[in-house]
Amino acid sequence: MQTYDLEADGLRGLNAALQGASGNETGWEVVNPRGSHAIAVGLDAPLDVTVKGSTGYYCAGMNQQATVRVAGNVGPGVAENMMSGTVIVEGDASQYAGATGHGGLLVIKGNASSRCGISMKGIDIVVGGNVGHMSAFMGQAGHLVVCGDAGDALGDSIYEAKLFVRGSVKSLGADCIEKEMRPEHIEKLTELLGKAGIDPDPSEFKRYGSARKLYNFKVDNAY
Numbered sequence: 001m002q003t004y005d006l007e008a009d010g011l012r013g014l015n016a017a018l019q020g021a022s023g024n025e026t027g028w029e030v031v032n033p034r035g036s037h038a039i040a041v042g043l044d045a046p047l048d049v050t051v052k053g054s055t056g057y058y059c060a061g062m063n064q065q066a067t068v069r070v071a072g073n074v075g076p077g078v079a080e081n082m083m084s085g086t087v088i089v090e091g092d093a094s095q096y097a098g099a100t101g102h103g104g105l106l107v108i109k110g111n112a113s114s115r116c117g118i119s120m121k122g123i124d125i126v127v128g129g130n131v132g133h134m135s136a137f138m139g140q141a142g143h144l145v146v147c148g149d150a151g152d153a154l155g156d157s158i159y160e161a162k163l164f165v166r167g168s169v170k171s172l173g174a175d176c177i178e179k180e181m182r183p184e185h186i187e188k189l190t191e192l193l194g195k196a197g198i199d200p201d202p203s204e205f206k207r208y209g210s211a212r213k214l215y216n217f218k219v220d221n222a223y
Helices: 011-019 183-196
Strands: 002-005 027-031 048-052 067-070 086-089 105-108 121-127 141-146 162-165 176-179 206-210
Touching: 002 011, 105 183, 121 183, 141 183, 162 183
Parallel strands: 002 027, 027 048, 048 067, 067 086, 086 105, 105 121, 121 141, 141 162
Antiparallel strands: 162 206, 176 206
């Protein structure tokens, strides 16, 4: 296990060390993060990184292959544009968590703020608590699982992302509707909750997705 003191040695050195880590340097512990931005960004190796404290903007952005754990809260844009691997947040997440993510798994044990999963393109996101307004806005592919409640305009202008919410939904966005929860959806939800280490009953969730009414131009909508 490599230990890196961010306060003493600086952010540039940390990311350079992680991005250049060799095959026998897979385990890393980052201490004294003190809310620094862009921690553990651009990783492209099967590393296991634990950040001992809260982080600022864009933690674990553009992640590929690595597992990044944050023992605290995260600022805006955690796991932004993530491609693969796993990012686990033990606390809460600020705005646009998992934005534009193409793959991998983002787990937020606490709550997520507004626009969680905005423009998601294949990432799987599991939130143990609530999500804020406009979550999964323009969600193209992947899954958003919310074990608590969802704010206004959930799934606004959604494409083919699949949304599962256990609690209440304040309102649905344009073209987002409740859909039937079939056995294959229960199976997938069970799989995602198992990977996230969160264990509510999958039968308590409702599914939401696209009504597909915005896919084609209608002359009645022209001004």
